[in-house]
Amino acid sequence: MREGPDIARIASLVGDPARANMLNALMGGTALIASELALEAGVSLPTASSHLSKLMDGGLLTLASQGRHRYYGLAGPQVAGMIEAIIGVAEAVGPKRVRPGPRDAAMRVARVCYDHLAGEQAVAMLDSLVDRKLLLREENEIRLSPSAISHFAALGIEIDDKARRPVCRACLDWSVRRSHLAGALGAAILDKVIAEKWARREKDSRAVVFSPKGKQEFERVFLA
Amino acid sequence: MREGPDIARIASLVGDPARANMLNALMGGTALIASELALEAGVSLPTASSHLSKLMDGGLLTLASQGRHRYYGLAGPQVAGMIEAIIGVAEAVGPKRVRPGPRDAAMRVARVCYDHLAGEQAVAMLDSLVDRKLLLREENEIRLSPSAISHFAALGIEIDDKARRPVCRACLDWSVRRSHLAGALGAAILDKVIAEKWARREKDSRAVVFSPKGKQEFERVFLA
DNA sequence: GGGATGCTTCGATGAGGATCGAACTATGCG
DNA sequence: CGCATAGTTCGATCCTCATCGAAGCATCCC
Numbered sequence: 001m002r003e004g005p006d007i008a009r010i011a012s013l014v015g016d017p018a019r020a021n022m023l024n025a026l027m028g029g030t031a032l033i034a035s036e037l038a039l040e041a042g043v044s045l046p047t048a049s050s051h052l053s054k055l056m057d058g059g060l061l062t063l064a065s066q067g068r069h070r071y072y073g074l075a076g077p078q079v080a081g082m083i084e085a086i087i088g089v090a091e092a093v094g095p096k097r098v099r100p101g102p103r104d105a106a107m108r109v110a111r112v113c114y115d116h117l118a119g120e121q122a123v124a125m126l127d128s129l130v131d132r133k134l135l136l137r138e139e140n141e142i143r144l145s146p147s148a149i150s151h152f153a154a155l156g157i158e159i160d161d162k163a164r165r166p167v168c169r170a171c172l173d174w175s176v177r178r179s180h181l182a183g184a185l186g187a188a189i190l191d192k193v194i195a196e197k198w199a200r201r202e203k204d205s206r207a208v209v210f211s212p213k214g215k216q217e218f219e220r221v222f223l224a
Numbered sequence: 225m226r227e228g229p230d231i232a233r234i235a236s237l238v239g240d241p242a243r244a245n246m247l248n249a250l251m252g253g254t255a256l257i258a259s260e261l262a263l264e265a266g267v268s269l270p271t272a273s274s275h276l277s278k279l280m281d282g283g284l285l286t287l288a289s290q291g292r293h294r295y296y297g298l299a300g301p302q303v304a305g306m307i308e309a310i311i312g313v314a315e316a317v318g319p320k321r322v323r324p325g326p327r328d329a330a331m332r333v334a335r336v337c338y339d340h341l342a343g344e345q346a347v348a349m350l351d352s353l354v355d356r357k358l359l360l361r362e363e364n365e366i367r368l369s370p371s372a373i374s375h376f377a378a379l380g381i382e383i384d385d386k387a388r389r390p391v392c393r394a395c396l397d398w399s400v401r402r403s404h405l406a407g408a409l410g411a412a413i414l415d416k417v418i419a420e421k422w423a424r425r426e427k428d429s430r431a432v433v434f435s436p437k438g439k440q441e442f443e444r445v446f447l448a
Numbered sequence: 449g450g451g452a453t454g455c456t457t458c459g460a461t462g463a464g465g466a467t468c469g470a471a472c473t474a475t476g477c478g
Numbered sequence: 479c480g481c482a483t484a485g486t487t488c489g490a491t492c493c494t495c496a497t498c499g500a501a502g503c504a505t506c507c508c
Contacts, residue, residue: 006314007238007244007248007307007310007311007314008238008239008240008241008243008244008245009239009314010310010313010314010317011235011236011237011238011239011244011310012235012236012238012239012240013235013239014231014232014235014236014239015232015233015235015236015237015238015239016232016236017232019232020231020232020235021232023231024231058317059313059316059317060313060317075317078309078312078313078316079313081309081312082306082309082310082312082313083231085302085305085306085309085310086231086234086235086306086309086310087229087231088302088305088306089234089283089284089302089303089306090229090230090231090233090234091229092283092302093234093282093283093284093299
């Protein structure tokens with residue numbers, strides 16, 4: 001009955017609607033200030049403040065103070081991965097057989113997951129990278145192949161193999177039920193997609209919309 | 225406050241300590257009946273029953289009725305994955321290396337899990353029985369080897385291979401996170417341990433404390 | 449300094465839900 | 479059938495925690 005990690009504590013942090021909305025809003029990867037999060041969650045500022053302290057205490061958020069602004073963000077990819085996993089289950093069990101709106105359709109194709117790409121495009125990309133033996137997939141782990149570093153360098157993506165942060169991680173995709181690429185490399189690829197203007201972020205949403213030309217380029221480079 | 229999958233609902237299901245313990249107990253992949261889960265969670269049967277309905281409603285569990293037994297199991301790998309993700313965060317975030325009390329230490333070594341032994345001793349025992357090819361382990365299933373019946377008979381443990389109750393079952397150990405032996409054989413072994421006075425049950429606790437001599441005997445017989 | 453903005457703390461309120469004992473239902477055993 | 483085991487439902491209790499208004503800090507700008 002006594003247990004090592006206190007999973008109930010973590011889960012109950014996510015288990016309040018107001019806090020869940022805040023975390024969901026932070027899944028976009030951008031840090032937000034308390035009043036924005038209060039708005040997202042639909043609660044008053046004092047209430048939001050109380051929730052944010054709890055999330056901080058629970059280690060789910062990080063805080064960056066800049067003057068009188070205090071930016072809250074997800075504590076890390078692991079937290080983001082957990083929330084994606086919960087979203088996945090909620091999607092699967094939810095009687096949400098509502099006809100998906102255009103926003104939802106766009107989200108399925110490509111969206112931001114914390115700091116990297118998720119959705120059909122991202123899943124297809126990981127498949128292709130593994131097919132081309134640039135990445136080596138073993139169970140739930142993903143490693144770089146010897147040729148990967150130079151290959152990505154040619155695309156303008158420098159990989160620091162010795163960084164503390166794992167370069168590659170598998171992250172389960174709720175819309176496709178298969179993994180996509182997270183980690184430093186996943187983040188770098190998203191950066192490139194935005195920097196090259198292959199796609200833009202939809203306002204107030206996690207959706208990522210590719211331009212026709214951008215999609216072509218992306219597929220040429222990552223889905224060859 | 226945008227609409228999405230109801231992640232708060234799912235998370236709050238996991239966010240209650242009793243339910244979290246139940247789910248954790250089910251992480252081994254073995255289905256358990258309500259009374260076993262009540263024990264695991266440390267709550268009364270009515271309370272457990274109420275929690276189980278909620279988990280069923282939430283779609284986190286499946287139910288397989290077999291006679292008057294109702295076996296609850298995780299609804300699928302996606303649910304298991306979500307729980308793993310939550311455990312991961314809880315472990316990362318809660319370096320709550322609280323010094324375990326003596327009771328906790330004893331519980332880690334050996335305790336009762338419903339009607340059989342759990343804890344380090346029990347996990348080691350299953351390892352040894354498999355090593356000695358008395359039991360055959362295949363994934364999450366455990367079967368008797370041909371030589372097992374006579375071997376255990378020599379120890380005074382009669383195995384009824386045709387009983388309705390499964391003779392062997394794997395049961396995940398929360399302290400070690402590996403399986404130990406449940407089922408009729410597991411129960412019979414616990415009976416023997418108590419009958420031979422190798423160990424006694426701690427009052428008001430699930431801890432099982434071996435005497436020095438008893439431990440020696442137990443290890444000779446089951447950990448050879 | 450004084451005013452404006454962003455946020456936290458305090459205190460009171462209220463609702464949800466976790467819990468258990470007791471009673472009830474269901475299934476199996478002989 | 480009667481007894482035993484497994485499980486659910488009901489009712490009452492209790493406690494946590496989410497909520498908000500008001501007031502208190504903190505920071506910035508002029």
